[in-house]
Amino acid sequence: MHSCGQDWAVVVPLKGGPLAKSRLHLPRAARAALADAFARDTVAALAAGMPGAPVLVVTCDPDVARWVLAAGHAVVADPAAGLDAAVAAGVDAAHVAGAARVAVVLGDHPALRPHEVRAALAAAGEHSASVVPDADEQGTALLALRAAAAGSVRTAFGAGSAAAHVRLGHHRLDLDLPGLRVDVDDAASLSAAVRIGLGPRSREALTHASLPGVQATIHNIDPDGSGSALLDDGLVVLVPPGAAVASGLRHLRVGQRVSVELDEDGRAATRVWVVGIGPGEDVR
Numbered sequence: 001m002h003s004c005g006q007d008w009a010v011v012v013p014l015k016g017g018p019l020a021k022s023r024l025h026l027p028r029a030a031r032a033a034l035a036d037a038f039a040r041d042t043v044a045a046l047a048a049g050m051p052g053a054p055v056l057v058v059t060c061d062p063d064v065a066r067w068v069l070a071a072g073h074a075v076v077a078d079p080a081a082g083l084d085a086a087v088a089a090g091v092d093a094a095h096v097a098g099a100a101r102v103a104v105v106l107g108d109h110p111a112l113r114p115h116e117v118r119a120a121l122a123a124a125g126e127h128s129a130s131v132v133p134d135a136d137e138q139g140t141a142l143l144a145l146r147a148a149a150a151g152s153v154r155t156a157f158g159a160g161s162a163a164a165h166v167r168l169g170h171h172r173l174d175l176d177l178p179g180l181r182v183d184v185d186d187a188a189s190l191s192a193a194v195r196i197g198l199g200p201r202s203r204e205a206l207t208h209a210s211l212p213g214v215q216a217t218i219h220n221i222d223p224d225g226s227g228s229a230l231l232d233d234g235l236v237v238l239v240p241p242g243a244a245v246a247s248g249l250r251h252l253r254v255g256q257r258v259s260v261e262l263d264e265d266g267r268a269a270t271r272v273w274v275v276g277i278g279p280g281e282d283v284r
Contacts, residue, residue: 008121009054009099009147010046011076011090013083014039014107016061021108021185033205038184039064039107041199043073045179046105049117054097057107058090083157087143092150101125104143104155110202111179111193120144120180123173131170133162135181135192140165142180187261187270195242216269218256225252229260229269238268 020035047055057068060078068075076093079085087104094102103121105112124130124144132142140161145153156164166172175181179197184190190206198206219236221227226241237260244252252258252272261271 007053007099008050008101008103009056009094009097010050011087011094011102011104012039012043012046012055012057012107013078013086013090013104014057014059014061014064016059016064034184034190034202035108036064037199037201037205038110040067040071040201042105042107042109042112043068043071044201045109045112045114045199046103046117047071047073049114050103050121054094054099056090056093056097058086084155087155087157088150088153091145091147091153095147095149099147102145102147104145105141105180106183108183108185109141109180110184110198111182111196112199113179116177116180119177120173120175123175127171127173129168129170130173131162131165132173132175132177132180134183135178135189138162139183141183143170145170188263191242191271214260214262216258216260218252218254218258220254221252227252229258229272231260235266237262237266239272240268240270243269244272 016035021031043055043057055073056076057064057073058076058078059065059068060080065075074093076090079089090104091102103124120132120142121144124142129145131140133139134141138160140157143155143165154168156168162172182189182193182196184193194206214231216229216231216237218239219228219230221239224241225244227239228236229239230236239252258272258274260269262268263270
């Protein structure tokens with residue numbers, strides 16, 4: 001793809017604020033720091049992958065606006081009417097700036113790499129409108145469409161958005177681009193992003209995050225790292241493969257005392273760590 005700056009703009013809606021990334025179930029300060037880091041790494045990767053293309057961040061958060069402007073990008077006022085309205089405002093601004101095509105990416109892809117951006121745009125360039133599903137096949141990792149005035153833009157972000165965008169006429173692109181397709185909303189997707197490799201700001205933020213959990217004892221463990229743990233209240237929970245990777249652990253053993261973060265059902269560990277070892281766990 002030649003000189004994408006002549007053809008493309010990128011729109012990044014960013015909510016920011018104290019409610020960002022509430023599904024991470026972390027203290028507010030830790031969530032805010034991680035969300036900010038995710039957004040900065042996402043924007044940096046998009047800018048590096050689309051040299052010369054305008055990057056338009058849609059936000060009403062003054063702190064976000066400050067670092068976006070300091071990085072040399074543009075800020076578009078969020079109309080505060082939902083995600084689709086924010087996207088429409090960004091696409092309208094891209095149209096006014098003279099872009100022919102727009103790539104829309106939310107600001108929660110901390111493992112995104114510039115080469116993935118280039119590959120996605122090359123694939124999207126074959127279609128008038130396209131959608132890259134996220135890793136769980138439900139959400140939208142990237143949406144590509146023609147730049148147009150806000151009133152003519154139709155998007156369907158939210159639950160099941162990948163299929164909804166296909167119904168709107170976007171061609172589905174199933175691309176092997178893990179950093180693009182992993183958007184971090186919860187502990188499981190954060191662990192997946194860590195395995196791929198976080199951007200520099202996200203690595204630093206995770207290192208300083210204070211992550212809560214409950215105490216457990218490893219009950220059994222298989223060679224692939226999966227097994228089970230016994231909570232102190234007697235409940236046995238599953239330990240999926242890779243649940244300990246984000247904490248710098250490579251081997252768990254039966255009887256080992258650990259801290260675990262549980263999924264929403266409280267039946268499986270999304271993260272396993274040992275106090276004093278790994279990100280945010282300074283030895284005391």
